Amino acid sequence: MKLTKLIPALLSVTFIYSCSTVPLTGRKQLSLVDDSQINQAAASSYQQLLSSPETKVIASGTDAQRVKRIGQQLAVAIERYLQQNGYADQYKFSWEFNLIQSKEVNAWCMPGGKVAVYSGILPITQNDAGLAVVMGHEIAHAIARHSAERMSQEMAAQAGGSIVGAATNNKSSANIINALYGVGGQLALLKYGRDQETEADRLGLTFMAMAGYNPNEAVTFWQRMAAQKNGASQPEFLSTHPADETRIANIKKAIPEAMKYYKK
Numbered sequence: 001m002k003l004t005k006l007i008p009a010l011l012s013v014t015f016i017y018s019c020s021t022v023p024l025t026g027r028k029q030l031s032l033v034d035d036s037q038i039n040q041a042a043a044s045s046y047q048q049l050l051s052s053p054e055t056k057v058i059a060s061g062t063d064a065q066r067v068k069r070i071g072q073q074l075a076v077a078i079e080r081y082l083q084q085n086g087y088a089d090q091y092k093f094s095w096e097f098n099l100i101q102s103k104e105v106n107a108w109c110m111p112g113g114k115v116a117v118y119s120g121i122l123p124i125t126q127n128d129a130g131l132a133v134v135m136g137h138e139i140a141h142a143i144a145r146h147s148a149e150r151m152s153q154e155m156a157a158q159a160g161g162s163i164v165g166a167a168t169n170n171k172s173s174a175n176i177i178n179a180l181y182g183v184g185g186q187l188a189l190l191k192y193g194r195d196q197e198t199e200a201d202r203l204g205l206t207f208m209a210m211a212g213y214n215p216n217e218a219v220t221f222w223q224r225m226a227a228q229k230n231g232a233s234q235p236e237f238l239s240t241h242p243a244d245e246t247r248i249a250n251i252k253k254a255i256p257e258a259m260k261y262y263k264k
């Protein structure tokens with residue numbers, strides 16, 4: 001199934017036209033969707049996931065606490081940065097960080113700050129810094145509004161301007177988010193572009209540094225992730241996040257910028 005299958009549902013999202021700027025990289029991006037509507041849809045999709053009988057949320061224990069602690073550290077650092085750089089009023093977060101029991105090697109952050117880490121990724125993150133690499137990267141996709149950007153690109157390509165004034169429907173917005181992030185056992189439709197991945201790496205390194213984690217740890221994390229390729233079945237995370245030499249080389253190039261924010 002491709003993202004274009006979502007077009008009928010996308011048409012029910014309130015259409016707006018604006019141009020936003022990605023913090024830190026300064027890249028201008030097209031935005032055809034309403035952030036507050038997307039955030040609301042994400043919150044309800046996230047709630048659906050957490051309350052589903054098929055989802056086992058790991059609510060206590062060392063690993064669950066690590067996910068929440070590192071998430072909070074990242075959130076505090078990011079919000080401080082946005083505040084200091086005049087971006088604060090563009091964002092409304094209601095952060096949540098949950099660890100989900102699953103063999104899946106996966107993690108994501110929905111718009112508005114709803115984060116899920118699947119326990120299958122913990123053997124690869126190995127330590128706090130490794131977890132900060134993954135969470136910083138996924139949160140960066142949300143800060144850079146990459147999923148809204150993907151939706152906007154689809155809408156622009158498929159529907160042009162004809163959908164101006166389409167009706168608002170929160171239920172179908174939540175269905176879009178479910179499909180994008182693979183909530184409810186379906187395969188996630190959301191596949192970020194290569195440029196978005198590079199941007200999320202760059203932002204993620206900076207965010208982890210701001211939160212007190214050494215960005216150099218990202219290199220060893222992605223090397224461990226790359227080594228998973230040799231296993232019997234390749235994790236889903238690797239198909240959306242190629243851990244190849246280009247990625248690792250780009251990360252090395254971005255480390256000096258991130259180190260400026262790193263205080264021991």
Ligand SMILES: [Zn+2]
Nearest residue numbers: 192197200241
């Ligand atoms: Zn990514």
